[in-house]
Amino acid sequence: MKKLFLSITIIALLLGNAGCKKDSDFLDVKPISLLPNEVAFSDPALVLSILGDLYNRQLDFSSLDGRPIPESNTGDPNNPDIEAGWRTFSDFGESFPSENGSYFLVRNTSWGYGEWRVDWSRSYRYIRELNLFIQRDSASTALTAADKTRFMAEGRFLRANYYFEMVKRMGGVPLVTSPQTYDEGKGEVVSLQTPRAKESDIYDFVINEMEAIKNQLPSDVNTKSRATKAAALAVKSRAALYAASIAKYGANTPQVSLPGGEVGIPASRATAYYTTALAAAKEIIDGNAGAYKLYQSLPDPAENFAALFLDKSSVNQEAIWIEDFRVGGRTHGYTTNDQPYSISDEGGDAGRINPSLNLVENFEKLDGTFAPLPTTDGSGNPIYYTNQEDIFAGRDGRLRGTVLVPNSLFKGKRVDIWAGYQLADGSILSSDEAGSLKKLPGTNTDIQVVGKDGPISGLEFRTQSGFYIRKYLDPTVGSGRRGRGSDVAYIRYRYAEVLLNAAEAAFELGQTAIAAGYMNQVRARAGLTTPLTSTDLSFDRIVHERRVELAFEGHILFDYKRWRIAHIVWDGAQTSLADLGTNIGKATQRSTQPWGLWPYKYYNPASPNNGKWLYKEVKPPVVTGFDFFRFGNYYSQINDAIIAANPKLVRQPNQ
């Protein structure tokens, strides 16, 4: 009994001791699924992982793995609906979309005012998180000064670049640079409603931020997926150039402006912006931000140009800032979607982007002159070519680096693009099934009468323009499979564009000789033999060079917008064959509908031309609409619901 009493006492004492912990200690359990801010911002690896998410949420107009569709997500804001990566490269008359579900791109008769806008809510949620990141990083005490500075600079870089992406699309937007807090006690939101800043204010913010942080970022040519000094300068140069041209060419479209300056920049500021753009570009060109240079590792200009977008090794000193991908990690389906049908890694998944003849004809001849691809002679008779590729001979190397023309090599195989047999009596022997067999007149054996890659009108996944895209197309075995995907990087900023920025800014400032020098570097790399002199240089030349060098890199819309020529090039009229062949290389050449160039094999055993090739310009019959860029398209619509929620936002002009 005594023993029992003792044991009970001991147990009770033990329990009592254990229970003597303070209540506050007992209840304050550290969460195991969340990191508090002070912990997260104590370890550089943890900060980097937060930063990685912020990098991933940057916005590209064209993106190999697609971009979020504005205001389309119904559920999780962090998992928005994503537009197919390939489709962000199409439209604008530069290519034909060979997919049944995407023919609307060539069937619609105008762009909606909401087209190309940013998702307002998602954008400002992202801006808020960037602001919080900057605030928490600066509050951190456990990080080394060097880490802290670099993270801070990267946060500011991402924020400034995102504002640049917004101002390109929307004009002046509310400039929020610190995390706003909603006071539940007060219960009012009016103090949080920020009006739109002036368009020039946003550009100034981008330019000043990039200038402020450039020296806090590393000058390392091999750092490509994180911000560097060169990336900051490249963004600064492009942003200043955009602002300058809006100031200068905005005078041509006075109705595209708002009285409060939310849209439109006064013409008086053009010179200052051009000077800034030139200076920023020069800093990179002079090697102050690392040893950047044009990619020149292969002797053939076309192969070299194609390799520029595939080479992620240290040989590539042209890429400045990229969106990187990795096999086994994050990959994209661009190659799956766009590889040639006959060489596809994934049966039946191929061929969606078909560059248009409009673009192809804008690649110059090697001597720097413009000419349409010759299909008929002076009296209207077809020209016969012995080899299929002969018609494309003697052109700018970038043509075949950007586009797979008929009979081009890809992955060691030739694409099989031809539309049928042209018979002696003028009729055409073809089939509506790619690669199918028929008998030629007067023969008894079945032979192939149309290419395995088309072109056949309305047959998706094969080319319908006569061309496939080559830029970013990954020749690695297996990269075209859906399961594996491709790890080709998307280059956001590259050295050639910096040169073209410098050339344009110098040209606008009247320094034409300097401008020609920069432009000739890019042109010589493309294999063009005759350098431009300072008298050759013109606005048309500047526009044209950017169009061919930077084709399918997400520039054409914003370039044509800032030069205020979008409403002339995409004027809502049909593009005729005459439009196509005249004014090549002119900035305002009409390009509202993508045309194609279809090869035919000539069959006439009695003729010396038997078995040779002839070409016909064809507007793919699917193309029933046209591009119509209205004045209201210059700045994308701010959703009515957003304006209703914040009445301080003014509407865009002409909408």
Add this chain to the structure above:
Amino acid sequence: MTPLLRQILNLSDNPISKPVLINDISMKLNIFLTILAAGCMLVLSCKKDNYEAPTSLLSGKLVYKGETFGVEKDQVPFQLYQFGFGKVGPIGQSFSQDGTYSALLFDGDYKLIIPNGQGPFLWKKTAAGNPDTTVITMRGNQTLDLEVTPYYMIRTPQITAAAGKVNAVFKVEKIITDAANARNIESVGLYINRTQFASSGTNIAAATTAGAAIADPNNIALSVTIPALTPTQNYVYARIGVKIANVEDRIYSPVTKVSF
């Protein structure tokens, strides 16, 4: 009458003649009441939950001093606002190609504007440069023509067919002549199509003349060759459009059916 209902009624008529367990009755009564309640809700909800569709028709056309003119289909928008219902956003619509419009609305007070920069005409503006509103009070159907000032008017258009061509002769009268708002003609065009929708974008053939090449605006002639039509038809629709410099939308003549 359902057996259940009969049973319940029987019970109330003569409680002794048919003894039924109380539990049984109350359960059946419960089921009956539940069904009754659900039925009531169903009947009521049909009225309460749904709005009636708008029935008042607002319609009209664009006019200049009583004369109509054409625009391109779906390219010239107008906006209707109704205030007093929380968030304010426009009801966006556009004019059809003969310049008419219509909208089915609820009875109430609306404001109508044509946004700046839209249409081949000037819409009245406030002193601050915003589009001025037209106040519309809807009480049943209403016809309302919208008076605007076009930059130009196409006068006496004559469109005929001869020898495989469509020919047009017309005058162009400059309406807005003050220095601040006057615009030059960028081009004039004759557009033909297989259907009534003939415009600068939608056509099978077009002939245009640049504004600078017009010698006499009182006598402009255009001629366009009719292309081969498959399947064949012996008529086309044609109309004339005038593109005004730095104005997005063209002004059009009425559509003419031309047989050949």
